[in-house]
Amino acid sequence: MDSILIPAFRLQESMKELVVDPALHGGIQVSKITSNGAIRSRIISLSSDNLALFITHEKIKHPNASATSVAARLPVPMYTLSKGFSFSGSKRLTDQYTRHIDASDLDGWQTGVIGTIKLENARARNPKLSWDRLVHKTITIFHHGLQTVDFIVENDNHRNALIKAMEEIRKRYHANEQTIANDSLLLRYVWYDIDTDKDAKISEKEFLKLCDRINLQKSDLKKKFKDFLRSSNSTRKKLVYGECKALLQSIKSEMTVSMTEEIFSKIFGDDFKQGVSAKDLLKKFLKQAQGDGNASLGDAKRLIATFQTLEMDTVKKNNTADTLTDFDAFEEYLLSESNDAYDPRARESSPKLDKPISHYWINTSHNTYLTGDQLKSRSSVEAYVKSLMRGCKCLELDCWDGDEKTNKAVVYHGFTLTTKILFRDICLVVKSYIDANGGELPIILSLENHCSHPFQRVMAQDMEEIFGSLLFVPSEKEIGKNELPSPESLRGMILVKGKRPEQLDDIADDETTDAEIDGDDPYSDQYNGAPVEEIKKDPKKLPKIVQELARLTLFHGNKFKSFQQSKAQDPSHMHSFSETKVAKIIQKKNENSNLWRAYNVSHMSRTYPAGIRVDSSNYNPLLGWSLGCQLVALNFQTHDTNLMLNDGRFLQGGGCGYVPKPMSTMKARDFRASNRIVIKVLKGNCIPKPRGDANGEIVDPYITVELHDIDFNDGKEEVVISSETTPVISDNGFSPLWDSEEMTFEARHPDVAMFLFKVIDQDLGLDDHIASAAVPVSCLRRGYRSLQLRSPVDNSRTGPFMFASLLVHIDHDMEYLH
Numbered sequence: 001m002d003s004i005l006i007p008a009f010r011l012q013e014s015m016k017e018l019v020v021d022p023a024l025h026g027g028i029q030v031s032k033i034t035s036n037g038a039i040r041s042r043i044i045s046l047s048s049d050n051l052a053l054f055i056t057h058e059k060i061k062h063p064n065a066s067a068t069s070v071a072a073r074l075p076v077p078m079y080t081l082s083k084g085f086s087f088s089g090s091k092r093l094t095d096q097y098t099r100h101i102d103a104s105d106l107d108g109w110q111t112g113v114i115g116t117i118k119l120e121n122a123r124a125r126n127p128k129l130s131w132d133r134l135v136h137k138t139i140t141i142f143h144h145g146l147q148t149v150d151f152i153v154e155n156d157n158h159r160n161a162l163i164k165a166m167e168e169i170r171k172r173y174h175a176n177e178q179t180i181a182n183d184s185l186l187l188r189y190v191w192y193d194i195d196t197d198k199d200a201k202i203s204e205k206e207f208l209k210l211c212d213r214i215n216l217q218k219s220d221l222k223k224k225f226k227d228f229l230r231s232s233n234s235t236r237k238k239l240v241y242g243e244c245k246a247l248l249q250s251i252k253s254e255m256t257v258s259m260t261e262e263i264f265s266k267i268f269g270d271d272f273k274q275g276v277s278a279k280d281l282l283k284k285f286l287k288q289a290q291g292d293g294n295a296s297l298g299d300a301k302r303l304i305a306t307f308q309t310l311e312m313d314t315v316k317k318n319n320t321a322d323t324l325t326d327f328d329a330f331e332e333y334l335l336s337e338s339n340d341a342y343d344p345r346a347r348e349s350s351p352k353l354d355k356p357i358s359h360y361w362i363n364t365s366h367n368t369y370l371t372g373d374q375l376k377s378r379s380s381v382e383a384y385v386k387s388l389m390r391g392c393k394c395l396e397l398d399c400w401d402g403d404e405k406t407n408k409a410v411v412y413h414g415f416t417l418t419t420k421i422l423f424r425d426i427c428l429v430v431k432s433y434i435d436a437n438g439g440e441l442p443i444i445l446s447l448e449n450h451c452s453h454p455f456q457r458v459m460a461q462d463m464e465e466i467f468g469s470l471l472f473v474p475s476e477k478e479i480g481k482n483e484l485p486s487p488e489s490l491r492g493m494i495l496v497k498g499k500r501p502e503q504l505d506d507i508a509d510d511e512t513t514d515a516e517i518d519g520d521d522p523y524s525d526q527y528n529g530a531p532v533e534e535i536k537k538d539p540k541k542l543p544k545i546v547q548e549l550a551r552l553t554l555f556h557g558n559k560f561k562s563f564q565q566s567k568a569q570d571p572s573h574m575h576s577f578s579e580t581k582v583a584k585i586i587q588k589k590n591e592n593s594n595l596w597r598a599y600n601v602s603h604m605s606r607t608y609p610a611g612i613r614v615d616s617s618n619y620n621p622l623l624g625w626s627l628g629c630q631l632v633a634l635n636f637q638t639h640d641t642n643l644m645l646n647d648g649r650f651l652q653g654g655g656c657g658y659v660p661k662p663m664s665t666m667k668a669r670d671f672r673a674s675n676r677i678v679i680k681v682l683k684g685n686c687i688p689k690p691r692g693d694a695n696g697e698i699v700d701p702y703i704t705v706e707l708h709d710i711d712f713n714d715g716k717e718e719v720v721i722s723s724e725t726t727p728v729i730s731d732n733g734f735s736p737l738w739d740s741e742e743m744t745f746e747a748r749h750p751d752v753a754m755f756l757f758k759v760i761d762q763d764l765g766l767d768d769h770i771a772s773a774a775v776p777v778s779c780l781r782r783g784y785r786s787l788q789l790r791s792p793v794d795n796s797r798t799g800p801f802m803f804a805s806l807l808v809h810i811d812h813d814m815e816y817l818h
Contacts, residue, residue: 010311011176011188015050015103018168021161027059028158033150037121044151046165047100051173053141053166054100055149101149103173104189105799107142108389109166111159113432114425116140116382117371118150139163144692145796146386180311181332182803183252183734186214186686187245189800193694201238210244215687215733216251217698224251249328252735256683259739260331263682263784276324278304290783307333334784335685335805341785342651342775351653351660353441353487358571358604359666360487361625362444363650363657364394366608366633367616369411369421374614376417377637381429387636388433390795391650393657394444394497394606394631395430399423399451399459407458409451423459427466434470434492441658442472442490444555446606446631447498453546460548467494474554474572483602484571487658497555497574497606499545555604563595566603574604577629579619582607586627586716593627593717594668600628601666608633618642620719625649626710626752627717628665639793645708645754647795648774662751662778671712675747677777679705679755680809681726681740682784687733688800690761690768692791699733699761699770702726703806707745707777709753720748728762733770750814753777757787757806771804782810 024046032042032055043056114123114135123131139159140150153159177185187210194210195202202210204225211221218224228247229237239247253260267289268276276284278300286295286303301322307329324330333339340347353360365387369379384395402410402420409423434440451459463471472493478485479500545553560566560575577585586593599605607624609617616635620642624632634646652659681703689696703726711720724743729736747753755775761768771789789804790797 011173011180011185012049012051014172014176015169018050018165018172020046020050020165020168021157023158024161024165027056028153028155028162030158031152031154033118033122033152035118035121037118037123037125039122039126039152042151044162050165050169052100052102101141101143102189102799103169104177104185104802105143106166106170106173107144107146107796107798108170109142109163110140110385110432110436111163112136112138113429114138114381115385115429115432116148116150117378117380118148120380120382120421122150141166142389144799145791145794145801146389148382177802178337179309182335182686182805183248184245184311186800186803187241187248189803190214190694191241199238201236201240202244203238207239207244207247211734212698213694215689215698215731216248216735217731218251221251248734255732255735256737259683259737260327263334264327264330267784278322278324281324290781290785292783303333306338335786335807337786337788337805339784339786341781341787341808341810342648342773343779343781346652346776346779348654350656351658353658353660354489355486355660356484356571356602357442357487357490358484358600358602358630359661360630361632361649361659361661362394362630363390363392363646364444364446364606364631364633365392365636366396367398367413367635368392368395369397369426370413370418370616370635371637373616374413374416374418377616379412379419379421381421381425383637384426384429385433386794388430388443390636390647391655391657392636393441394446394633395426396446396448396633397423397426398448399455401451401455407454408462409455409459414450424462424466427462430494431466431470434494439492441487441656442493442495444495444497444631447496447553449498449545449549453544456546456549460546460552463494463496463552470494471552472496472554473552479554479572480570482571484604495555496553498549498553498557500550500553500556563592563599567599569603571602571604574606576606576608578608578610580610582623582627590715597628597666597669600630604631605629606631606633609635620708621646621649622708622710622719622752622754623717625661626665626669626749628661630661641706641756644756644772644774644792644795647790648754648756649776651774652776652779664749664751669712669717669749671710671717671748673748675750675777675812675814677707677745677747677780677814678811679724679743679745681705681738681743682807682809683738684729684733684736684759685805685807686800686803687736687759687770687789688804689733690770691793692800698731700728700730700763701733701736701759701761701770702728703738703740704758704760705743706756706758707747707753708756709747710749712748722746747777750777755780757808758792759789759804759806771801773806777814780810780812780814782812784809 025048027043027045030042030044031039034040043059045054045056047054112135114120119138134152137152137154137159138150139153139162140148142148153162190210190213194206194213204222207225208221211217224247232243267284268280278297281303282295282297282300286292286300304324307324307326310329310332367374368387369383371378371380371383387395397411398413399409399411400414402408410420411423411426412418412420430443449456470493472490472495554572555574556572557576558573566575607629609619616638618634618638618640621632621634634643636643650657650659684701687699687701689699704723706721706723709720710717722745726738726740729738754777757773759770759772761770769792772792773787773789785808787806787808788797789801789806791801
């Protein structure tokens with residue numbers, strides 16, 4: 001079929017070549033797990049174009065139907081736990097009720113483990129079922145930013161075929177997406193939802209609905225539709241895909257043409273429309289405009305070749321091997337991930353990880369088991385799964401005595417109404433993750449241990465049984481070494497952080513530090529709500545560690561007295577500090593900050609939110625990073641600015657969870673210098689509705705640019721934040737044009753400082769945060785660059801967030817640090 005009739009032609013042709021088990025196209029029988037744990041019979045089918053999975057009550061009668069044409073007719077429940085009663089036609093409910101999973105919505109999957117709230121509910125609701133057998137039949141599919149759909153697939157062949165198909169679909173989609181324009185991918189993503197009568201054409205009514213879906217509103221859209229049909233000399237009253245794409249392209253060009261020409265003219269001169277040679281592209285664009293002094297003529301020619309292969313549907317390419325003439329493709333490149341402001345040398349390359357583990361920042365979570373606040377929210381193994389998928393490498397487990405008949409420890413926030421989960425279940429999902437991601441860098445289990453001896457022995461047995469040879473058991477020789485092992489030497493291993501000796505007076509530092517005992521916080525985070533006075537009166541509450549568990553422990557937490565004393569201890573001895581304690585230490589003596597940095601060269605430090613943060617809010621992680629602390633723990637269930645900074649930091653190294661600490665965090669710091677950075681927000685592209693919803697008002701976006709930094713004020717180091725905001729663009733998320741005033745920032749600690757770009761929708765009530773991009777200053781590239789936008793809820797770039805970006809201009813005089 002002619003490519004003009006098919007959305008994202010190259011992608012669809014590639015997907016047609018995919019060989020899958022025919023049973024998937026016909027539909028396989030599964031048992032779907034509902035949100036409340038009920039088990040329902042369903043059919044999973046793969047669409048004829050291999051671009052989507054959909055879930056139906058019966059087998060599809062027309063096997064050539066697209067996924068969305070079938071899924072759109074599925075019934076919507078009249079009642080849901082989260083929404084209560086609702087009309088079945090409710091657009092919002094229709095959006096949230098999973099009918100099908102498009103290839104671009106597929107985040108990943110997990111098999112053979114109880115790893116979600118739905119599966120936990122199913123096991124509790126159906127205790128008579130043989131879950132030891134059924135667990136090996138489960139598949140959890142993560143979609144739309146780590147939402148889940150869970151199944152039991154009894155047929156082993158069907159289960160394996162489904163997993164194999166998803167692997168190939170995801171691989172092929174991401175291999176093709178880089179060669180197709182984002183607005184073409186977006187149009188494919190919404191096309192079948194909009195083409196309601198499935199005739200491969202778009203009527204005027206459907207075109208207006210499409211414009212609403214992609215956040216484009218203009219008063220003359222109806223007129224433009226009619227004029228386009230008239231100019232095409234067609235008797236049809238509908239547009240085929242290619243015509244629809246051409247119309248949208250012309251509308252987009254009208255909105256941004258003056259800026260585009262201004263950029264090209266500024267880079268290449270007034271005669272740019274005659275074509276740009278590879279030599280000029282190298283000199284004027286790569287070297288001068290983009291500041292890439294290492295670029296070569298070969299790089300320029302390869303860039304032109306990239307423009308030639310880019311699928312844009314409506315653009316006829318006249319480029320030669322040495323000349324650029326296709327300026328629409330050049331603009332698409334400017335907005336693409338290939339031109340990301342986040343330096344790909346830092347983001348994609350695997351760092352050399354052969355230094356001691358104390359030389360790295362490590363992606364760390366706090367109270368990992370919680371799905372909400374610290375007092376009454378649910379604990380779930382799903383929180384561990386999502387943290388691991390987000391790149392977390394240090395997980396916290398608050399361990400308490402459970403059922404005395406089995407001596408199985410439970411994990412929850414003690415002395416609160418939070419629910420309990422089994423310690424063993426957490427170990428199983430961690431093992432499942434490692435099995436599915438071979439060669440991962442070491443995962444640290446941070447044990448806050450309140451268990452009695454019998455339960456501790458079972459914990460040790462569970463870890464040794466489940467992890468086997470993957471559990472790192474340090475020898476006395478390794479514990480007494482002058483330096484800690486490297487992440488590379490521990491690849492694929494599980495490390496334990498906790499306590500080794502049975503010393504009553506060596507109070508478990510893990511969440512009971514001087515700050516709490518001194519009364520800075522009304523409740524000790526270690527004892528999860530137990531008043532400090534109660535702990536002092538009853539020393540039996542202090543944990544004593546049995547040898548079976550102690551011998552598995554690499555990192556031994558002990559009480560902090562001074563950095564001089566602590567530095568003399570074995571490197572495997574470490575401290576944990578609440579954010580309150582951090583502030584107290586650096587305020588007490590000016591030299592403490594530098595003493596702490598020196599300590600963190602050879603030893604480990606963990607920081608965590610104060611116990612008074614019962615809402616699970618987060619503190620800013622920059623101060624901990626600046627002090628050289630490796631384990632700066634945040635509440636991953638709270639999607640706030642501080643977690644976004646953490647996400648941006650750990651995009652480095654391919655999201656491996658380990659980032660080499662810069663030298664400035666391992667020695668005395670001088671804050672006298674500053675670095676000037678000038679940012680100009682130019683335009684946006686394919687910005688979705690809040691939460692990626694399909695329905696809702698057309699967005700009125702504006703951009704907030706924040707610089708989070710460390711400065712030296714009033715004798716102490718502290719986080720400083722500066723912020724600038726663009727004007728609001730009304731009724732346009734498809735291609736909003738800001739061309740803002742220059743925003744000037746001063747970075748005092750560029751090794752640690754970070755920019756956070758937020759796309760916000762102005763509303764009558766509370767403004768909605770649509771998307772964001774967090775970039776370390778040390779990874780910020782100069783020139784005309786794109787910012788690849790992510791969901792603020794889960795940091796994902798799937799579904800509608802996959803196509804969203806900003807174009808900015810960045811000027812600074814810093815050398816690349818990566």
